[in-house]
Amino acid sequence: MLKILIADDEAPARSRLRDLLTDIGNLQIVGEAKNGKEALQLAEDMQPDIILLDIRMPEMDGIEAAQHLQKLVRPPAVIFTTAFDNYAIQAFDMNAVDYLLKPIRQERLQTALQKTRALLPQQLAALQPLSPQRTHLTITERGRILLVPIADIIYLRAELKYITVRTAEREYLIEESLTHLEHEFDNLFIRLHRNCLVSTAYILGYEKRSNEEQGEKQWVALLKNVPETVTVSRRQQHLIRMS
């Protein structure tokens, strides 16, 4: 029996899908989510085969949720649903991504359920411009997926293969490229050092400190909520003057 997860922020839209799925029969609705974040959590707990994912949702939209879903051990097949979204529909058509237009017809839904399969990495990459900035970073830890809100991140520091994600509470490790992150969140983070992106919202100020190893004074950024500081490299010192 197919296990299906519904994700839509509007209650009537969810109830309509429930009605249609019940009519089709021989499947099980394992959960209903009101936004992308809930969908991700439910998907992890319930392990659905298929997720019906609305595009426009608060907190985290469907496109971003689909990208995070990919990190699950057994990612569900994704069928996007939308009332109207020209850009998304174009992208779906171009990359053969399954989608349904609301109001959804029963026959269409039935066909979609039969032929669906998990999204391919290149399909996800093609959809990325539709949701240009993630609201969360996903971190895989001991088989679980953790969501770290971008707004909670104080700095991102590249260390060898990994990137340390620092929040007020703790540190996480992710495997991504710092350049890519810098590009994606260029309105929120600045690069104070070759290996470090700092959230502008958490910078308290700058201070000149003497560095014992090199014997010369160096600028450092003081940060909200954490004791450590971030060194500002010589090349980035013009940023201090700007702020």
Next chain:
Amino acid sequence: MCKYNAKQMLFRYSNLKQGNQHADKTDMRNANRLPNMRNLGIALRILIIANTVLILIAYTLSTSLTDFLERIATISMYAQPMLLTSLLVLYSGYPLIIKLNYRQGIITILIMVMLCNAIIYSLFTQFWLFNDLPQLSRMLVCVFAVSALTLYYFNLRQRAYSPAIAEARLQALQARIRPHFLFNSINAVLSLIRSQPKQAETALEDMADLFRVLMADNRELVPLAQEIALCRQYLALEKLRLNERLNIQWQIDNMPPDALIPPLILQPLLENAVYHGIEPLAGGGIINIQIYTRQNEIHLILTNPYNTQNNHHNGNKMALNNIKERLTLHFDLEATLKSKQENGEYEVHITLPHQKQNL
């Protein structure tokens, strides 16, 4: 595909309308082509044109800067009272003038201005106010020329604007049938049909009313109360989808219900507020609508929560520009639309003259 259909429907609709309207088209056009003498913008333009002519005459006749200034002063002494009196006469005579057709209207305006000037001239001569007044006949020729020039300017301006009016109407229609709202609402109604058929009926009736107004010929002003009723129907539909996420605060106790406003000024703003302000919030938010009159002006203020981070607001600008354009077409300089964004709130403030049902 959906866009294409909407457009097609629109064209079919406008063709249909044109047939019906043939009869009353002529007098509507005439009333519109005469400048609205009660509009501040029009009065300002008349003053500027007349005074520019005056300055040019003084400049041509003068030999030096002091001579130029003196000449302006002397001409102004009798010209300004005449100009202002003419404007006043036209202001009070405006309700009469708009009842005439275009040609009669123009002739009446010219006669009124000439008569007015002749009377003031005779008053001046009678009381010996000025001793170097120009000849009456010469002055009347000058007055006639300036008036004709001004009227011709307004005629040209009107012509330049009329394609814009048609364009704005079409644009307005397209911008307003936001497909997102239409399809989501239909979806919501579908979900109600099995469980709550009564509620589904009401929703469909609201939708029909809403689309009737959206597709009407929206050139004429409507009472404010009518626009409010429409907004309530629209919000009832949105409430269906968003339920407790959508909260509305009406502060309209001091609203003049019979004041005339261009149709669909408030509804698209509400639609924007829902789309950009409420929908991105998981917990929902409050839209505040405040309407009041002050010093013969109507103020409409709409506030909604606004989060810059998850918003791409191109659609918003389009709707605002559209409303702005239509306000200008109806009220010229007397109406304003301002929007600002601060402390996570977005506010639109519209000011327009308080126009009552029968002028």
